[in-house]
Amino acid sequence: MVSHVREEADFDAAWRRAEPVPGWLTQAQGRALWDAVGRLGPGALVVEIGSHQGRSTIILGLAARARGARVIAVDAFVDGKLFGGSPTRQRFEANIAAAGLDDVVELVVGYSTKLRPTWDRPIDLLYVDGKHDYWTYTDDLLWSRHLPADAEILVHDCYSSIGVTLGTIAKILFGSRYTYVDRAGSLARFALRRPTTKDRLRVLRELPWFARNVVIKVLLRLRLRPVARVLGHDEPYDPY
Numbered sequence: 001m002v003s004h005v006r007e008e009a010d011f012d013a014a015w016r017r018a019e020p021v022p023g024w025l026t027q028a029q030g031r032a033l034w035d036a037v038g039r040l041g042p043g044a045l046v047v048e049i050g051s052h053q054g055r056s057t058i059i060l061g062l063a064a065r066a067r068g069a070r071v072i073a074v075d076a077f078v079d080g081k082l083f084g085g086s087p088t089r090q091r092f093e094a095n096i097a098a099a100g101l102d103d104v105v106e107l108v109v110g111y112s113t114k115l116r117p118t119w120d121r122p123i124d125l126l127y128v129d130g131k132h133d134y135w136t137y138t139d140d141l142l143w144s145r146h147l148p149a150d151a152e153i154l155v156h157d158c159y160s161s162i163g164v165t166l167g168t169i170a171k172i173l174f175g176s177r178y179t180y181v182d183r184a185g186s187l188a189r190f191a192l193r194r195p196t197t198k199d200r201l202r203v204l205r206e207l208p209w210f211a212r213n214v215v216i217k218v219l220l221r222l223r224l225r226p227v228a229r230v231l232g233h234d235e236p237y238d239p240y
């Protein structure tokens with residue numbers, strides 16, 4: 001009981017650190033990342049693909065510090081309006097330093113798809129939040145070759161991004177390598193083990209939610225927020 005209360009307080013403090021950093025991670029999703037790292041043993045290695053300004057990296061890093069684990073943050077710092085290029089890298093580095101995580105988080109700058117073929121370090125937890133097209137996402141799932149059996153893979157924008165969801169249908173619903181466990185909003189949790197029929201049905205049951213998210217995205221682009229509100233989405237942002 002005492003340790004559960006301390007755990008909550010630790011997560012609350014970590015979220016207070018991460019929340020001011022611009023990004024897409026919700027508090028419930030931060031909690032899911034925190035809990036996933038909390039299930040790892042000392043010396044574990046977490047790989048995050050897609051770190052942006054460090055919102056999720058701070059949660060992973062603070063959780064890793066508490067477990068004696070480490071985080072590798074992989075980001076290409078893609079140019080353009082959405083991701084911001086090299087100024088984003090500077091913000092990431094400043095945010096990680098301000099959170100006191102320089103000794104826990106190692107930044108690897110590059111495209112995940114280019115780094116993956118020669119990657120040779122064992123990983124204990126994989127968090128995928130890089131480029132959301134089908135090809136990159138399904139390639140990013142292959143980083144799981146470095147995970148032990150039953151290890152967890154967390155994926156942001158699942159059942160929300162079309163590319164990520166198509167990849168999930170192809171590799172998780174119809175594949176035999178990953179089992180869908182649950183989700184916090186669009187942050188899905190998979191385990192590296194063969195799925196049962198029941199596990200596959202759980203993916204199918206998320207597809208109406210995916211359809212609703214696609215409708216909301218279309219409505220937002222058509223500036224029809226009041227209609228999106230009727231579907232329970234009361235924000236100017238896409239559903240995450």
Ligand SMILES: C[S@@+](CC[C@H](N)C(=O)[O-])C[C@H]1O[C@@H](n2cnc3c(N)ncnc32)[C@H](O)[C@@H]1O
Nearest residue numbers: 023050052055056075076077078111112130131
């Ligand atoms: C959605 S953001 C990540 C958000 C971050 N996890 C957070 O909580 O704020 C996606 C990031 O992935 C990076 N990115 C996009 N494609 C990539 C790729 N192929 N390899 C590595 N990073 C990539 C972008 O530069 C961007 O910073």
